[in-house]
Amino acid sequence: MKVISTNIGKSTKIEWNGEETTTGIFKYPVDEPIYLNKEDVSHDTIADRRVHGGIFKACYLFSADQYPYWKVKYPDLEWDWGMFGENLTVEGLDESKIRIGNVYQLGTALVQVTQPREPCFKLGIRFNDQNILKEFIDHEFPGTYIRILREGSVSVGDTLELVDESKSSLTTQQFYNLLFSKEKNSELIQMAIENDALPSSKREKLKKWA
Numbered sequence: 572m573k574v575i576s577t578n579i580g581k582s583t584k585i586e587w588n589g590e591e592t593t594t595g596i597f598k599y600p601v602d603e604p605i606y607l608n609k610e611d612v613s614h615d616t617i618a619d620r621r622v623h624g625g626i627f628k629a630c631y632l633f634s635a636d637q638y639p640y641w642k643v644k645y646p647d648l649e650w651d652w653g654m655f656g657e658n659l660t661v662e663g664l665d666e667s668k669i670r671i672g673n674v675y676q677l678g679t680a681l682v683q684v685t686q687p688r689e690p691c692f693k694l695g696i697r698f699n700d701q702n703i704l705k706e707f708i709d710h711e712f713p714g715t716y717i718r719i720l721r722e723g724s725v726s727v728g729d730t731l732e733l734v735d736e737s738k739s740s741l742t743t744q745q746f747y748n749l750l751f752s753k754e755k756n757s758e759l760i761q762m763a764i765e766n767d768a769l770p771s772s773k774r775e776k777l778k779k780w781a
Contacts, residue, residue, distance in 0.1 A: 578653030633657035672737030672768035680723030
């Protein structure tokens with residue numbers, strides 16, 4: 572897996588349901604490395620820290636391999652890396668294979684895969700179409716957040732080198748599907764509950780299905 576773009580967002584004013592708010596989803600490529608802090612990316616914008624940033628959502632990665640699919644569906648947009656609000660656009664990232672809890676060397680940082688991205692209305696704002704929320708869920712390739720075990724910088728061309736594979740075989744895609752499925756798979760629920768790379772709030776919610 573190789574980083575092909577580092578992306579940073581500035582605070583952007585938007586209107587939603589008749590009210591003005593701000594978002595950091597409008598991210599664009601930058602020419603310099605980005606620095607991964609414990610709870611966010613330096614110089615990036617996080618408009619709502621209730622749902623973004625923090626230990627389990629410090630940095631968001633999205634696969635460059637998924638861009639062709641979305642470009643066909645939304646050909647009239649001005650396409651660039653960072654369209655999905657990701658800080659790092661990564662070639663070869665495959666959510667069906669990456670395990671939650673995997674630890675990688677990434678640039679000078681050490682990171683751990685935590686949880687998939689769950690889309691909200693701000694993705695619809697970026698794409699000028701709220702229909703993308705359901706499409707994004709159905710497509711099953713949501714990208715992944717990472718926890719920063721050791722702070723460091725990441726540059727274009729850096730690769731994710733596996734340092735420690737999770738003992739759990741639960742993949743990012745499996746957990747993503749579990750979140751949105753009406754009928755929960757009991758085996759996957761138990762795997763998620765026992766995986767401490769996931770935030771405790773997520774695991775607690777799943778216990779009612781166990």
